[in-house]
Amino acid sequence: MRANAPPSHTDVLLFMPPYWDVYGDIDVRKIGFILPSLGVAYVASYLKGNGIKVRLVDVACAIRSEEEVASTIRELRPRMVGITAVTAGMPTVHRIAQITKQIDPEIVVVAGGPHPSALPADTLEEPAIDLVVEGEGEVPLLELARGTSPEAVPGVTFRGHDGGIVSVPRGPLLEDMDALPVPLFDHLPVHDYGYLVLGNALPVLSARGCPLPCTFCASTVVNQRRYRARSPEAFADEIRWIHSRFGIDSYVFCDDTFTLDQKRTVALCEELLRLDFPIRWSCMIRAAGLRRSTLAIMKRAGCRLVEIGAESGDEEILESIQKKTKLHEIRTTVDRAKGVGLLTNAFFILGLPGETPETVKRTIDFAASLPIDFAQFSMFTPLPGTASWDQVEESPDMECIANDWSDFSRYRGAIVNSTALPARELEALHRSAIRRFYFRPATAWRSFRRMETLGDVRRLLHQAASVARMARLRRPQSAG
Structure with a gap:
């Protein structure tokens, strides 16, 4: 971050965008059909277990407006923002990324999940998104949070110095499922x-x-x-x-x-x-x-x-x-x-x-x-x-x-x-x-x-x- 910026409170801030975009006009909150993103909760727990200061925020339940998204970013002052995405939710992902860059252009914005994994270059057409993590997010996001250069992280797609798209081949999938930590549900409204x-x-x-x-x-x-x-x-x-x-x-x-x-x-x-x-x-x-x-x-x-x-x-x-x-x-x-x-x-x-x-x-x-x-x-x-x-x-x-x-x-x-x-x-x-x-x-x-x-x-x-x-x-x- 900039030299005159206040110290970071959080290494990585992970957003769960509302997945009800998939369900059109149905208010899934009222019909009792709303769950946190388990994949993001596993990533958050993996980062925390490896010494990364991480915060997980569910836009679906805990945040009701763009102003609250901005307030959360200002309060936590992360070095990196990660956003998961299904296809119908991409406009929301774009907006969160844009808000992040408006607050601090130095915050690294990373997109992951099914849609960015399938179309990483297309995802990077949004200027506010810096990096795409393809496939499972635990290992690549940990390396990025530790400061590893993107070109050395398997499964990461980014813009090169000449503006061209650079894709690093994915690494192996995690094999030992028992080694995964319990998903991080702290700070989430679990009873909602x-x-x-x-x-x-x-x-x-x-x-x-x-x-x-x-x-x-x-x-x-x-x-x-x-x-x-x-x-x-x-x-x-x-x-x-x-x-x-x-x-x-x-x-x-x-x-x-x-x-x-x-x-x-x-x-x-x-x-x-x-x-x-x-x-x-x-x-x-x-x-x-x-x-x-x-x-x-x-x-x-x-x-x-x-x-x-x-x-x-x-x-x-x-x-x-x-x-x-x-x-x-x-x-x-x-x-x-x-x-x-x-x-x-x-x-x-x-x-x-x-x-x-x-x-x-x-x-x-x-x-x-x-x-x-x-x-x-x-x-x-x-x-x-x-x-x-x-x-x-x-x-x-x-x-x-x-x-x-x-x-x-x-x-x-x-x-x-x-x-x-x-x-x-x-x-x-x-x-x-x-x-x-x-x-x-x-x-x-x-x-x-x-x-x-x-x-x-x-x-x-x-x-x-x-x-x-x-x-x-x-x-x-x-x-x-």
Whole structure:
């Protein structure tokens, strides 16, 4: 920093931008669907454990305005600001970077996360961003915080002296997951976070990465399809520590696929059953080959909600996106989950490459035929770094019609126009899917039956209002 500047209070200030940009007009805070970025919390803890003075700020919960962002930077006076980013949140990242440079041009601004990792040179087109960290952030950010020159840090992209883009190849991924410290949730409003039926909850992770080849998934941008698991003992110890420090007893297991290795899933659940306090949790599961016995021990270990990436109700579309799952497997897994008493949430993507109005309608019919408690219908959004992104760019029959990165919300509007399925027709089908699934007696009855507390009732009312907005329902005006 400048010679006449006051001494730095913080080495690194990490911002978590609000991820609800992904959800368009839905207020995720009101429906109990807001969590801190676990990846950033791990990076913060890793830095702290290596002697770096770090502060983590969640813009989603703790900061409500640009003025508060500026005030935080002035108060903490960091040498470096790090900002994580998904695609739809890039305009927010740009604004935080600009505010930082307006306060002190000498502060080094670093962007990381899925979007900058996929498009590092594009990210550096914003002048207020100095460096991009690609992939996992722990090791590169630690080296930068220690003052190592960017050209000597694997995975860093920056502007060279001539203004050209310089990219240092990524280093190896972290292998020993048990060596990771507990994520840093200090200074975060931990009791403001929550997830669907769990109420107040925090995220935890038992494994990083996923080896599956789904064409639309951006997880590979950071984890390169490498699956790296923690031991059951280390995972349970982390939950013990979080529970003792914050009193949290509900958790979102953020593994890409918690049941990828069912033998390991059972071992994890056996370890959770040894905890001396009860917990509730949710996780993502894989439908293919999931045994009833695995779901049963998950239920006994505290699982309340399982989430399934169903994606489509058309076999050919599932095959084209390399989902490696059949429709009958999805139905069987839902039935087994319901049979052991688990709540279920299924994700569907409408408008995938190759879709027609008929295939989308088959997906809507399939979703309505399943005894699931929740369904999330998103519109196909090709994310940078995925095979789907390349497919849209190369296809003469598909065109991305987004104006900027903020349009890359999966729920606000269609951004891909295809010959077989125009964007406006896809949006109409999206509204139809929401109405078809949620505005029927079976869904209302399942929602009523799971009510346990006044908080559940409040969340349900907010969820109903959000669903109505997404479906763009309009009450006829009174004749007065």
